[in-house]
Amino acid sequence: MKIAVVGSGYVGLVAAASFAEIGHQVICADNDLQKVAALQAGIVPIHEKFLPEIISRHCGERLTFTTSTQEAVRASEVVFIAVGTPTTEAGAADLSHVECVARDIARAINGFKLVVEKSTVPVYTNEWVHRAMLLNGAPEGQFEVVSNPEFLREGTAVTDFLYPDRVVVGCSSERAAQMMCEIYSPVIDGTYANEPTAIPRPEESLLVSQFIQTSARSAELIKHASNAFLAMRVSFINAVANVCELVGADIEEVARGVGADKRIGSRFLRAGLGYGGSCFPKDVSAFKTVAQECGYEFRLLDEVIRINEDQRQAFLRKVRTALWTLKGKRLAVLGLAFKGDTDDIRESPAVAIVKALLAQECSIAAYDPAAMERAKVELACENISYADGPYEAMHQADALLILTDWEEFTSLDLARAKSLLRYPIVLDGRNLYDPELMAGHGLSYYSVGRTAVVSKPVADPESQVPVQNGNDIQAISPNGNGHNGHAVHTNGHNGNGHHNGSLSAAAKAMKASANGGASTNGSNHAIPKNGNHPRK
Ligand SMILES: NC(=O)c1ccc[n+]([C@@H]2O[C@H](COP(=O)([O-])OP(=O)(O)OC[C@H]3O[C@@H](n4cnc5c(N)ncnc54)[C@H](O)[C@@H]3O)[C@@H](O)[C@H]2O)c1
DSSP, X not given: OEEEEEOOSHHHHHHHHHHHHTTOEEEEEOSOHHHHHHHHTTOOOSOOTTHHHHHHHHBTTTEEEESOHHHHHHTOSEEEEOOOOOBOTTSSBOOHHHHHHHHHHHHHOOSOEEEEEOSOOOTTHHHHHHHHHHHTTOOTTSEEEEEOOOOOOTTSHHHHHHSOSEEEEEOSOHHHHHHHHHHHHHHHSSTGGGSTTOOOOOTTSOSSOEEEEEOHHHHHHHHHHHHHHHHHHHHHHHHHHHHHHHHTOOHHHHHHHHHTSTTTOSTTOOOSSOOOTTTHHHHHHHHXXXXXHTTOOXXXXXXXXXXXXXXXXXXXXXXXXXXXXXXXXXXXXXXXXXXXXXOOOTTOHHHHHHHHHHHTTOXXXXXXXXXXXXXXXXXXXXXXXXOSSHHHHHTTOSEEEEOSOOGXXXXXXXXXXXXXXXXXXXXXXXXXXXXXXXXXXXXXXXOSSSOOEEEOOOSOGGGSOOOSOOOSSOOOOTTSSSSSOOOEEEOOOOTTSSOOOOOOHHHHHHHHHHHTOOOOOOOOOOOOGGGOOTTO
């Protein structure tokens, strides 16, 4: 089929390249001239696994790029709208880009067009797009607007698109449903997977996907409700992590036990710095706003947002607890992207934390495998430098902060890290390490929803964080309030100098979910040394 995709960002570009990959003739339009020039020159502007491969396979043949939406519309039977829908100051979705594209489509209409909303939009947008097209001269009967929300995740966007759990199509005619079914048929019926050059199917993906046909309003709500639900799970487990810290339990154990219930499942039950990225924050806010406009106060979502914001503040309090004062401290930061495997820093918790630390006059040496170029634009500040690798960032730093769950950060050489750091302090916002392992390496280790491990000062008192008392067990509250915490005393030895090789349950879950599983059956709980039970 002849397809136009308007918008060549994380969604549009993946959709365009994937449609070409499953046999369609695709023209991808974007009003960003530089981006289109780069794409025409074979440069892929985002970090996404398999994307360069499928673009280069089809570029110039089944896949072309243009700066003219109208040209793309004239050449196509189906037009996907995949432009951004950012948040307005009032928390609603800004639909001005969508409206602009609807206008362009209306003005270029030269025969029947199926107009497909692929951007995430609030309920009723389908009707608004229809109206905008009529107002701009598109003849009634010459087009139909269909809602087809996208569920891909950055980092696994290509395989998510080619091997989806479901394809949701909200439409009001059989003609539209049939056209959409035809477009997606190779990925719904699994025939794509059998092609010899197919991008490999992830183990956890379904052999046959569901095609879910609904009304347009239901399709729009499916997307907002899905993202709000996932965000709620993240906030839920983070709230439980806070309770774990207060009572001396281990969130990794708790999440494993909770997630083992088939009714619950283990996905999106990882405590950390909270959700970020270009979707969850804006979609939760837009869903809350649209519900309110329609007459329903979705207070649950207020709390989801509040917990998410608090999570970053709680981590900053831990940094303060670990380092006492912040002004002038040099911090090594691993991770700037909002999650691993992407270069996207939009609404990144890591970037928010770095900004807060810079505002406290810390200096930062940061490293991220893919997001540094974008971060340099966002964090243009003389107190931040960018390192070539994790160990370069650690050199003479007062503490190491792990802020993004890149797999590369799950297997650091801990002995080397300790030798490079000025103070042996690690603050891990992603629970990538086993606290006991960190203790064994003589590192003070603060993570999320688990007991802080505080190494005992050894030879050189000046190189250690001041402590409040001389007791062997340092009760440092993870919340920074000086009481109620449960710390594990370690003997300050350096570990055995070997690469660690032992991952926390969270790191194992990362690997498992990358491979399709999500089990977290590692035994990673912080076992108190010297027989001290943390509750005593
Ligand atoms: N990023 C994700 O993981 C993801 C997942 C599912 C759904 N979505 C939704 O998909 C939509 C797009 O998200 P994204 O992350 O790809 O955004 P993006 O910002 O990466 O890309 C949007 C693109 O649209 C282009 N654009 C804007 N106005 C245009 C116009 N009038 N004409 C032509 N091009 C125009 C921009 O130049 C940009 O390249 C959003 O609604 C988002 O919520 C995103």
